[in-house]
Amino acid sequence: xxxxxxxxxxxxxxxxxxxxxxxxxxxxxxxxxxxxxxxxxxxxxxxxxxxxxxxxxxxxxxxxxxxxxxxxxxxxxxxxxxxxxxxxxxxxxxxxxxxxxxxxxxxxxxxxxxxxxxxxxxxxxxxxxxx
Numbered sequence: 001x002x003x004x005x006x007x008x009x010x011x012x013x014x015x016x017x018x019x020x021x022x023x024x025x026x027x028x029x030x031x032x033x034x035x036x037x038x039x040x041x042x043x044x045x046x047x048x049x050x051x052x053x054x055x056x057x058x059x060x061x062x063x064x065x066x067x068x069x070x071x072x073x074x075x076x077x078x079x080x081x082x083x084x085x086x087x088x089x090x091x092x093x094x095x096x097x098x099x100x101x102x103x104x105x106x107x108x109x110x111x112x113x114x115x116x117x118x119x120x121x122x123x124x125x126x127x128x129x130x131x
Contacts, residue, residue, distance in 0.1 A: 011024045013049065013061045022047065048075060
């Protein structure tokens with residue numbers, strides 16, 4: 001992923017009323033040279049959020065009033081190998097990794113992550129953060 005988008009991965013996305021939408025797990029350049037954010041929601045599914053729906057933010061992102069996650073493009077997780085094309089998916093395991101149980105590496109420290117089944121997410125014990 002280009003350095004200009006790397007800061008987005010791991011950020012929380014919230015509605016203007018402070019309700020949680022999800023966590024950004026990948027980004028890619030979309031239409032009109034604007035980022036599209038792959039955001040994992042609390043039900044372990046994912047949606048695409050176009051940058052035009054983002055009101056602003058830095059440590060977190062806030063979507064514009066009227067954003068409806070139910071109308072966003074849905075993306076099935078884990079991503080199939082063909083669905084990974086075009087996304088820098090960082091910590092999302094490939095289909096092969098998921099089948100073999102191979103953990104991804106942490107993009108920060110490079111250590112293998114641990115699967116936390118209760119939350120359905122990979123966790124880096126060294127960095128003490130979810131990937």
